[in-house]
Amino acid sequence: MQLRTKALNKTQLRKQEVSWFGKDLTRRSKSSCELCGATHTKLFVFEVEPIPKVPNIHHCLFACDTCYS
Numbered sequence: 001m002q003l004r005t006k007a008l009n010k011t012q013l014r015k016q017e018v019s020w021f022g023k024d025l026t027r028r029s030k031s032s033c034e035l036c037g038a039t040h041t042k043l044f045v046f047e048v049e050p051i052p053k054v055p056n057i058h059h060c061l062f063a064c065d066t067c068y069s
């Protein structure tokens with residue numbers, strides 16, 4: 001049980017860390033989805049495999065809700 005909580009926190013921390021790239025990714029993508037090019041939509045930061053040990057902006061993509069899910 002404790003292990004599960006720990007893993008969850010790690011995931012949440014990771015999400016927080018990659019979300020810091022949001023500002024740079026907004027600039028890089030010009031506020032559009034980097035997969036389908038959609039604009040005026042909420043964009044999410046997600047990591048691309050292979051996921052590095054330390055969050056790296058070059059391993060992140062900025063994508064809309066449709067591409068993200």
Ligand SMILES: [Zn+2]
Pocket residue numbers: 033034035036037038063064065066067068
């Ligand atoms: Zn998209």
